[in-house]
Amino acid sequence: MKRRGRFAPTPSGLLHIGNAFAALASWLQMRHYGGEFVLRIEDIDKPRSRPAFAEQCLKDLRWLGLDWDEGPDTGGSHAPYAQSKREAYYEEAIDKLIELNLLYPCYCSRSELASIASAPHGLSSEGAPYPGLCRSLSSEERERKAMKKAPALRFKMPRGEACFMDGITGKQCFSGEGLGDFVVKRADGMFSYQLAVTVDDAMMGITDVLRGSDLLDSTPRQLALYEALALNAPDFAHIPLIGDEDNPRLSKRDKSITLTSLHNAGIAPERIVGLLAYLAGWIDRPEPVKADELVASYHTDCLSSGNLVFTSELRAWLFDGASQ
Template structure:
């Protein structure tokens, strides 16, 4: 079976250098394997998403030297490639999960959830671990609470451990109880990232997911969803985030590090690719290189080694 990967940005801002590394790495992985690469726009968070950012992100990827076989504009066999146009699939998945007894309504107020944040629970990509306040409510209690508040919908995590081999981090093991039940549909009707990305990757036949290490603990949650939906899970690999010299991860708020600002400053795409390649360990020295020239050199960087955007590298990038 031909391998299929994807890059799925959220159009809530411009792509920065860290996003560029994730996009380049996922593209190189699939091109090295002779597979198919998909671009999907993850605009499920409608209040934060902007069409102009989606357009800018696609222009930036093309400038960087990244192409895709299927996407929002050219379409493909799994269209549409924009999450806001795929909500019927998420609703159908919720119905299947509900029929399987894997969901329950959560009536917790903001103050109750805020109290969880101050309790000594673990933190994760989903925030504080939810202790299951609403999991065992009686039918009468649910009816009483439902008369006052529209509930969020939570997915019941299995209690047994979830283990998988990550393509960059190695073997990982998580206790389902330690991760907590998570929201798959908010009270305002918005579907969660965890549900949408799982449904989309399964429906689009994605075989390989390469993304940042901040989403590593999303993987056991998504694996539990794949199992509950009876879908084949892809192989996962999580690479380090790009941080500045103080250890702070790059943010979309830092406008000087966006691809658009670098392009406007006259930085050639091959120079940015060269910087990314050196940071990731694909080249021994700083040199200009095209994305296509790196296909043979790709190897996922291990997430135990931080990738730091140093002042020296920035000086070289800007040719100062």
């Protein structure tokens, strides 16, 4: 079976070089192994998503030298490629999970959830682990609470240890209790990232998910959904984030490192690709290079040792190429 990977940005802002690194790495993985690359727009969060950002994303990726076999502007056999047009599929998944008794209504207020978040505990990409306050409510209690508040729907995360083999960082284990029961549909009717991405990757035949390490603890949640829905799970690999000397993750507030701003500053896309290739260990010094020139040399050998540092020296090198 041909391998299939994807890049799935959220159009809530402009792509920056951290996003570009995830896109480039996933694209190179598929091109290196002769696979297919899919572009999907994850605009399920409609209040935060903007069509203009989605359009600019496509322009920025093509300017960087990336292409895709299926996507919102090229079509394909797994259309549509925007989550805002796929809600019927997510509703079907919700119905199946309800039939399996794997969901329960959660009536917790924002203040109750805020008090959970302020308590001492480990945090994850989903925030504080939900302690299951509404998991065992009686039918009478649910009826009484439903008169006051529309519920969210939470998935009953299996208890015990959840392990998987990451393609870059090796075996990863998480506690089901530490992850907590997570929302799959909000009280306002919005479907969650965890549910939508699982359904989409399965329906689109994605075999390889390569993404940032900030989503590492999303993987056991998604694997639990794959198992519950009897879907084939892809292989997961998580690349390090790009940070600077002061922060482990580049700030979205730094507008100077968006692809659009770099383009407008006259920096060639080959210079950005060369910077990312150097950070990833695909070339031994920063120098301009085209994306397709890296296909043969793609590997993940240097990506398991922690976050990558976009030093002031590298920033100077990048901006030295402006308007040349």
